Amino acid sequence: MSSPQTLAPPRSRLRRPPDRWWRGTAALFALLAWAGLAVALLAWWRDTPPDSIDNRGELFVHAGRITGLVGGYVLLVQVLLRSRVGFVERAVGTERIARWHRDLAPVLLVAVLAHAALIVVGYALVDRKTLVGEVTVLLSEYEDMTSAAVATGILIAIGLLAVRVVRAVLPYELWKLLHTASYLVLLYSYGHQFAHGQQLFQPGFGRYYWLFLYVGVVGCLIWGRVVAPLRLNLRHRFQVAEVVAESPTVTSIYLTGNELREAALAGQFYRWRFLTRGLWMQAHPFSLSAATRPDWLRLTVKTVGTHTARLRRLRPGVRVWAQGPMGWFTASHRTRNRALLIAAGIGIAPVRALLEELPLRTVVIYRARTVEDVVLREELDRIAEERNATIWYVLGRRTDPAPRALLTGAGILQLVPDVARRDVYVCGPRGFVEATRAAVRQAGVRRRQIHDTIFEF
Numbered sequence: 253m254s255s256p257q258t259l260a261p262p263r264s265r266l267r268r269p270p271d272r273w274w275r276g277t278a279a280l281f282a283l284l285a286w287a288g289l290a291v292a293l294l295a296w297w298r299d300t301p302p303d304s305i306d307n308r309g310e311l312f313v314h315a316g317r318i319t320g321l322v323g324g325y326v327l328l329v330q331v332l333l334r335s336r337v338g339f340v341e342r343a344v345g346t347e348r349i350a351r352w353h354r355d356l357a358p359v360l361l362v363a364v365l366a367h368a369a370l371i372v373v374g375y376a377l378v379d380r381k382t383l384v385g386e387v388t389v390l391l392s393e394y395e396d397m398t399s400a401a402v403a404t405g406i407l408i409a410i411g412l413l414a415v416r417v418v419r420a421v422l423p424y425e426l427w428k429l430l431h432t433a434s435y436l437v438l439l440y441s442y443g444h445q446f447a448h449g450q451q452l453f454q455p456g457f458g459r460y461y462w463l464f465l466y467v468g469v470v471g472c473l474i475w476g477r478v479v480a481p482l483r484l485n486l487r488h489r490f491q492v493a494e495v496v497a498e499s500p501t502v503t504s505i506y507l508t509g510n511e512l513r514e515a516a517l518a519g520q521f522y523r524w525r526f527l528t529r530g531l532w533m534q535a536h537p538f539s540l541s542a543a544t545r546p547d548w549l550r551l552t553v554k555t556v557g558t559h560t561a562r563l564r565r566l567r568p569g570v571r572v573w574a575q576g577p578m579g580w581f582t583a584s585h586r587t588r589n590r591a592l593l594i595a596a597g598i599g600i601a602p603v604r605a606l607l608e609e610l611p612l613r614t615v616v617i618y619r620a621r622t623v624e625d626v627v628l629r630e631e632l633d634r635i636a637e638e639r640n641a642t643i644w645y646v647l648g649r650r651t652d653p654a655p656r657a658l659l660t661g662a663g664i665l666q667l668v669p670d671v672a673r674r675d676v677y678v679c680g681p682r683g684f685v686e687a688t689r690a691a692v693r694q695a696g697v698r699r700r701q702i703h704d705t706i707f708e709f
Contacts, residue, residue, distance in 0.1 A: 277343040285329055288465070292325045293318065295458025312374030316367050323363035324462075328469045330356055335469070336575060337476035346578045347705055361411045364404055481575045488515055490572040492526070493548060495564065502598065502627050503564045504541065507549045507572060515577065517584060518543040518605035519677070519705075522576035524551065530562055535575065539679075539705075541601035541628065543608040552627065554598035581705040583609040586675040588701060592668050594659075594688055595619065596680030599707050603679055604628050607635050615668050616643040619659065619684070623647060659687070661694025672696035678704040 296317060332340060333353050341349070376383050487510065494506040509515070516522070521539040525532060536559060541552035555561050581602055583591075591610045595603040596619040607614060616636070620626045626645060636643050644667055648655040657663050664671055676697050678688045685704050692702060 278345060278348055281340070281343050289322070289325050291461060292321055292465075295461070296321060299458075307377075309374050309377030312370050312377060314374075316370030316374055319363050319370060320367040323360060323367050325465075326356055326360045326363060328465050330360060332469050332472055335472040335476040336480070336578075337472040338480065340472070340476075341578060345580045347580065350706070357411065361407055364407055368404055477575075481573070484575070485573055487511060488574070490549075490574055492566050492568055492570040492572060494568060495566050497564060498552065498627055499624065501555045502552060503555070503560075504550055504552045505563060505566060507551070508547060509549070512549055513544055513546050515544055515549060516540055517577070517582040518609045519581040519583070519602045520577040520579045521602070521705075522551075522574040522578070525573040525575075526563070526566060527571040527573055528566070531559065531566075534559055535573070536560070537578075539579075539581075539602035540605050542631075543605050552598065552601040552604075579705060581606070581677060581679065581703055585703060586610070588673060588675045590614070590670065590674040592617070592664075592671055592674045592676045592692075594676065594678045594680075594692075596684040597625070597707070598627065599679035599681075599684075599705075600627055600632075601679075602705065603677065604632055604635070606677060607632070607639065607641060612640045614639065614641045615674075616641060617646060617659075617664075617667060618643060619646045619655065619680070621647065621649060659691055661691045664691055664695045672698075675701050675703065678702065680707055682706050 296314075330353060333344070333349050333356075344352070372383060372387055375381075376385070490507050490509040492505060493508040496504045496506070498504050518540060521537050523535040523537050525535040538551040538553055540549055542550045553560050553563055555564070579602075583606060589611050591606075591614045593603045593606060593610070593614060593616045595616070600618055603616065603618075607616060616632070618626065618632070626647075629645075632643055635641065644658075646655050646658050650656070658667065668674070671692065672695065674697070676692045678685050678692075680688075685706050689702055689704060693699070
């Protein structure tokens with residue numbers, strides 16, 4: 253394996269921009285999702301004549317049934333988005349999946365809470381009971397209602413933990429572990445839906461349609477989370493070859509395996525699980541920090557928690573389980589013959605890999621706090637010289653006026669006057685990516701030319 257100081261450039265794999273067959277597939281996916289929801293509500297519409305809603309209690313009950321169907325459907329969409337099945341990843345894109353999943357989470361929570369509240373109030377009015385009395389009846393006399401209450405409690409807990417202020421103080425590892433409990437919601441809500449759902453408990457179109465949805469989503473979940481990763485790892489057989497400390501807080505991990513040239517494109521990432529004591533229970537997303545070679549891959553990691561700190565002590569020979577590759581942050585999705593790469597912090601990792609595969613005369617803007625925080629500088633400078641690229645190191649604190657001015661629309665135009673004729677790749681924390689996306693739009697870059705990926709620290 254080449255040493256970190258003498259990285260041989262990979263055989264060029266630059267391609268012509270692909271046919272834009274994938275553009276619009278995300279919109280098509282969204283259209284099909286909306287159509288699926290309409291079909292899901294069709295059973296309620298067919299089975300509910302207008303004259304059946306003849307009092308306030310029945311109105312609340314039917315509103316509760318509608319919100320229940322919406323909540324159940326959104327839950328299935330959420331699980332499908334996170335199933336990691338290939339056709340969804342390719343059609344929607346990893347970054348857009350993450351945004352949709354985040355945006356749908358409050359919709360799911362509101363729909364489920366509205367369903368529970370409306371049903372309780374509606375039945376209390378119909379049965380002429382107090383709210384407490386009706387809740388007691390529902391929990392004690394209705395099959396699978398307790399599991400539904402547990403599912404609702406899990407959703408509320410996850411919703412509270414997802415609040416940015418709360419999540420910011422939680423260790424990443426704990427957040428991922430707690431978030432995994434969301435799959436229990438699917439399990440616990442299944443029995444309740446089919447035991448008490450007005451359109452689901454009896455044979456007919458509604459029941460068979462929802463069974464189709466459940467079987468399809470669970471099938472995708474099993475394929476994306478179990479079958480596809482198993483095939484991938486049997487093919488590549490990743491293992492740790494070497495661990496290099498790039499700085500006190502940044503570590504590069506070299507991996508060996510089989511058929512590595514075809515393992516990924518520069519800019520993509522895997523979810524890596526290192527099969528050794530203290531690490532095997534968690535999988536974390538790390539991008540490749542160099543284009544793939546026939547005999548090794550490399551990922552570069554910043555220490556941000558207990559898990560990443562332990563990676564510095566990995567030993568050669570440790571087996572690695574991976575899921576992926578994921579992401580559209582690649583040279584194959586470019587639309588122009590020029591590119592601008594903008595990175596902050598450890599976001600330089602996929603950018604450094606991309607620099608090897610993008611066209612000549614690429615420009616890189618690297619945002620870091622201090623000179624000591626600049627990662628992989630020798631490699632970046634060497635590659636820039638080989639590929640006639642330009643690198644701007646923008647150093648300083650977030651509050652410093654000069655760096656802030658350079659990452660505005662006017663500042664980017666000052667550094668890269670032809671930015672509107674380039675693809676722009678942005679990588680870093682969420683706030684940085686969102687602000688930079690807005691800045692390059694101000695500089696005249698079209699939305700289709702912007703490609704971004706977010707590093708969650």
